[in-house]
Amino acid sequence: MLQGETIVLSRFRLSDIMVATENFSDIYCIGLHEYGKVYKAELDDFKNKSSLAFKEKLNDSGWPKTRVNVAIKHISNGVNVKQRFFLEIEMRTSYKHPNMVSLIGFCDEDDDVILVYEHASNKSLDDYLKNVDNMNNLTWTQRLHMCLGIARGLNHIHTKMDNQERIIHGDIRSANILLGENLGPKIAYFGISNFHLENQNTSTKVYWDPEFERTRIMKIESDIFSFGVILLEIFCGRLAYDSIYIDENDKGLAAIARSGLNDGAIKKLLDPKLINEVINDEIITSNRGPNQNSLDTFLKITHQCLEEAQAKRPTMETVIKELEISLNFQSLKTISR
Structure with missing residues (x-):
């Protein structure tokens, strides 16, 4: 978390956004949120220069511009639209975190209120x-670092983004974890889709909390x-909705793994690339996989996250501590060689 940093937002023109999304065409729509839709598009990148006059001067001068992939959150439904718009700007500029997509700009023209977020480079x-x-x-170590990055971003959402109430993301799944440079994970798309349950398919439902599925809370x-x-x-x-899992259980990987977590059979699902690797067409034992202590610690906290009863699940702060322990065990393995 980088507090105290001055965050300068670009002010985008509605006309540019309309061109980039072809008048908010569904072709560009990548999700729904409670108050509208989110679109993926390309906009001119002005390195956070917020003045429209500056941008116009830049254009006239013929300075080179670059195009940047962005997620455009169009807020168009519900009451107090402007209030929600300014609250989200305040919340997202009060704190910045390396494992969350950054708010880079906005548009507030007439009745259109739009937030523009970065869209990470590696999909x-x-x-x-x-x-x-x-x-x-x-490697296993790299995978643990990825898990930790996502956990830290989610903990930031849960505990740091609002002094008044705890924030829920509402749609944590792999499609909403963007990968930046060096595959650094960034959490995106707050609250898309789960507010529109009729639009859900298998690729989303495999991530659902069983209690949420029952109560819709x-x-x-x-x-x-x-x-x-x-x-x-x-x-x-593999993805939780990979056909290899769906063919066995229509609720996907989590449903299969939860029974295996109880009896240790889950270890059979470990990515075989971490156990074996092919060198000159020969399969040999890999040194890239986890040691026993690291693996056991990882699986223990994973099991706790997947508990049927919500009250038995850990906080993200606890998850982070356990993942750090798992990483430390793995580091000891590396040092001892």
């Missing part, structure tokens, strides 16, 4: 996991369950 964790070969490049603990599913995905090297 999403979902995209990354869809190509199983990608995970071959990640979203809680902090719902985020923690969903994060537990992501821990499993990184552990297995």
Whole structure:
């Protein structure tokens, strides 16, 4: 968390946003939130120069511009739209965190209120996991660092973003974990989709807290369950809704793994790339995988995140401590060689 930093936002023109999204065409829509839609598009990057006059001068002078991928959050539904708009700006500029996408600009023209967020350079964790070969490049230590980054971002949301009440993300899943430089994870898209349950499909439902599915009441603990599913995905090297899991259980990886977490069978789901690697067409034992203590610590906290009863789930602060212990055990393994 980087407190005290001056955060300067760009003020985007509605006309530019309309062109970039072709008048908010559904072609560019990447999700829904409680008060409207979110679109992915490209806009000119002015390095956070907020003055429209400055931008116009920049254009006239012929200075080179770069295009940047952004997520455009259009707030168009509900009451007190302007109030919600300014509250979100205040909240997102009060604290900045390396594991959360940054608010980079806004538009407030007529009745249109729009927030513009960064869109990380390496797509999403979902995209990354869809190509199983990608995970071959990640050691156990690198995977733990990725898990820790997501955990720290989520803890920041739960405990630091509002002095008045705890914030719930509401839609933690791999598609909403963007990957930046060096595959650093950034949490994105607060509250998209879960407010529109009729639009959900298997790729979303596999992350749902069973208690939320029964009650339709979203809680902090719902985020923690969903994060537990992501821990499993990184552990297995596959998406929770991969057909290999859905064919066995329509609720996906978490439902399969929870029974295995009780009897130790979960270890059979460990990404085989962490156990074996191919060198010159020969399969040999890999040195990239976890040691026993690191693995046991990781699986213990994953099991707790996936508890059926919300009251039994840990806080994100506890999750972070356990993941750090797992990483320390792995570091000891490396040093002792």
